[in-house]
Amino acid sequence: MNKCLNKIGLLVFSLLLIGLLAACNGDSDPQTNGVDNGANEEQDQGPTQKIGVQIYDATDSELIAFRRYYQDYIEDNYNVEFLFSDSLDTAEAERTSTENFINQGVAAIISFSDSDRMSVIQMTEDAGVYYAIGAGTLSDEQLDMLSDNEYFVGSIGPSLAEEEEVGYDMAKHYIEQGYTNFLLYAGGYPFVDMHLMRTHGMIRALEEVGVTYNAREDGQIGTFESDEYTINTVYGFPDDSGAFFGTVAERVNEPGLEVILTAGLGVEFFGTALAQSGQDIRMGTVASFEDAYYEGFSAGQVDYLAGKFSSSIGPIFAAVYNAINGDMEVVRNNGNPFRIDQGYWIATNVDEFNEMYEMSNSTENPAYTKELLDMVIKSENPDTDYDNFESFVQSYSFDEITNLQD
Amino acid sequence: MVERFTNKFSGLKRITNYSSWFGLIALISIYYIQMGESITAYSMGIIIEQAVIVAIVATGAIFIFSFGQFDISLGAATAVAAMVSVITYNRTESIFLMLLASILVGVSIGVIESILAVLLNLPVFVLTVAMLSILSSLVRVLLGGQSSISIPSDAVAAFDNVPFKLFILICYFLLCFFIFNYTKVGRESKFLGANPIAAKQSGVSNKKITIIAFILVGIGVGLAGFLTVIRAPMLGQTTAASLGLDVLVAIVFGGMPLSGGARSKISAAVVGAFSIVLLNQVLLSFGFSSGQNQIAKAILFLFVVFVATINYRKKILPR
Incomplete structure (x- = not known):
């Protein structure tokens, strides 16, 4: 009898759970729970459109800044709701996230994840969900394969050529100032394309001043030879053993080191070693205008940053918003998905950084405000077209955006 | 009086034997109410896709559960099987050898675990804790210092569809269903779980059942490894x-x-696999974030275990 009663208990609990979930329903809908913002109330655009956002690391400060821009600014100004994925570190997780978004009825997915992108794009086409790449690029071959995909919107982000140029400019910046002793951090070289290209840019700048680079047969970062320049290297990522940070500390404490050039993750991986070294060492890196770099610039650890800004993902939202509103032609490049380069903001001193940091992190007056985005959203500006959109995206520098705002 | 009460509830008792089915039906109903018109054949396919791998591994794991043990290394074993199958494909470009390698790895892991459990006379649970650590390390070794290994998506695209995956699940389920319900192995497994001492005195070999159970689980792990690669070839x-x-x-x-x-x-x-996939979808549809989703599932899990084990709490510890 007890067993029977236990099962009755289970059954009752199931019913209670159903009731609880039903009760939760009212809280989950921003249209009915009374927390919706004024902007949405003023708009009479039908039901809120859901947009899924796939991210590779939910704890990454750059992605946290992106999230804040979408949820604290875009949601307040457009009739959309963003659903964010967990950290997607495998193709399996990326696929599951896509499936979950499709089942939740999203109209579009903006992706910052690239574990198995082409398969995901195929899935979204099958499901009739728009897909756009929020940061990154596609190869020519991939773009050709997607030319007939009416649900693939396009990509905005630094091209691989742009990545190479960023590394080149950063290294050249220090070479021109007369520094001769460098530590190069190559990140995920040769497996992570953006790290590979940035490192190649640094190597090119060094070769231009007479440094000989000896590539390795296994594809890993090679060695440098020069009478005038001293160049050491570090690559890879931390693991459980702690060996990575041991190597970093050893390299940072090499006598005579003047400049650390990193293909990414400068403060994250070198900040502690730099602080402990007590030496006057410069650091240039490619990252984003976020808190860790504010601290880095303030402490004098970093003095060159090629970085993304939090609202740099505004234009891809505008493209997706056009698509889900049925204005796909605005974001069609001669009938094909677009691929537009968007580079970095460059700060070469603390004053420049602070100015850019302030605009990057403002949720009241971000770089891409509603007024700017409306310029390329068809439902707000019927005269807009693809050419307007393309030139709008390409005007990404700090000065150009400031001018647009004025 | 107790007898009268029991008799009165005998009909209800029969119904409650199917409480897990009712739970599944309730979840289907809630999902239907929540999603309404947005439910399509495609979205139903997604639910099947997400449930198949869990269902296959869980089907094999029932054999271990049936004699009162459980294995927590099944996920890591599946990952190892999947990785070996990827390496095999990259060397041979043969889908058949890829499948074979995955099953062989799954079965080998099962045989090693069961033999160690039998030889060392360790509780299966304790052994699988150690195996979890070993297999997780093996995954890193197989990655060879890279962040991922993969095969071309095109190589397995032909198998990446719901009918094929359902076919694999149904075949494996029928095999296990037959062995579990209509052979001596299945009966002895349940007998061992119900009363290990009586089973032993009746001549049931704990060692033999353990080895056979792990081999059957290994086949499921191998199939799951293969399907994992088909699902996401990186x-x-x-x-x-x-x-x-x-x-x-x-x-x-x-x-x-x-x-x-x-x-x-x-x-x-199978009921459980589809239940957790549907529960996940239902919670997401109610606006639960993935973190809240995990917490809700964990609380529900604890509650189900608590209620289901009130009578025989002393028996649930690993033996």
Whole structure:
């Protein structure tokens, strides 16, 4: 009898759970729970459109800044709701996230994840969900394969050529100032394309001043030879053993080191070693205008940053918003998905950084405000077209955006 | 009076034997109410896709559960099988050899675990904790210092469809269903779970049942490894990381008694697998974030275990 009663208990609990979930329903809908913002109330655009956002690391400060821009600014100004994925570190997780978004009825997915992108794009086409790449690029071959995909919107982000140029400019910046002793951090070289290209840019700048680079047969970062320049290297990522940070500390404490050039993750991986070294060492890196770099610039650890800004993902939202509103032609490049380069903001001193940091992190007056985005959203500006959109995206520098705002 | 009360509830008792099915039906109903017109054949396919791998591994794991043990290394074993199958494909470009390699790895892991359990006379649970650590390390070794290994998506695209995956699940389920319900192995497994001492005195070999159970689970792990690669042909360190826990939760949600025994049923695996996938979708549809989703599932899991084991709490500890 007890067993029977236990099962009755289970059954009752199931019913209670159903009731609880039903009760939760009212809280989950921003249209009915009374927390919706004024902007949405003023708009009479039908039901809120859901947009899924796939991210590779939910704890990454750059992605946290992106999230804040979408949820604290875009949601307040457009009739959309963003659903964010967990950290997607495998193709399996990326696929599951896509499936979950499709089942939740999203109209579009903006992706910052690239574990198995082409398969995901195929899935979204099958499901009739728009897909756009929020940061990154596609190869020519991939773009050709997607030319007939009416649900693939396009990509905005630094091209691989742009990545190479960023590394080149950063290294050249220090070479021109007369520094001769460098530590190069190559990140995920040769497996992570953006790290590979940035490192190649640094190597090119060094070769231009007479440094000989000896590539390795296994594809890993090679060695440098020069009478005038001293160049050491570090690559890879931390693991459980702690060996990575041991190597970093050893390299940072090499006598005579003047400049650390990193293909990414400068403060994250070198900040502690730099602080402990007590030496006057410069650091240039490619990252984003976020808190860790504010601290880095303030402490004098970093003095060159090629970085993304939090609202740099505004234009891809505008493209997706056009698509889900049925204005796909605005974001069609001669009938094909677009691929537009968007580079970095460059700060070469603390004053420049602070100015850019302030605009990057403002949720009241971000770089891409509603007024700017409306310029390329068809439902707000019927005269807009693809050419307007393309030139709008390409005007990404700090000065150009400031001018647009004025 | 107690007898009268019991008789009065005998009809209800029959109904409550199917409480896990009612739970599944309730979840289907809630999902239907929540999603309404947005439910399509495509979205139903997604639910099947997400449930198949868990269902296959859980189906095999029922054999271990039936004699009162459980294995927490199944996710890691699946990841190893999947990685070996990827390496095999990259060397041979043969899908058949890829499948074979995955099954052989799954079965080999099962044989090693069971032999160690038998030789060392360790509780299976304790052994699988050690195996979890070993297999997780093996995953890193197989990655060879890279963040991922993969095969071309095109190579397995032909198999990446719901009918094929369902076919694999149904075949494996029928095999396990037959062995579990219509052979001596299945009966002895349940007997061991119900009363290990009586089973031993009746001549049931704990060692033999353990080895056979692990081999059957190994076949499921191998199939799951193969399907994991078909589903996402790029594998990393966290591939199948949540599978082990999902299998445990699925089996409990499916109505499998943790102490095993006569009430063990193979259908618990499939019912449970679809239940947790649907529960996940329902929670997402209610606006739960993935973190809240995990907490809700964990609380529900604890509650189900608590209620289901009130009578035989002393029997659920690993033996």
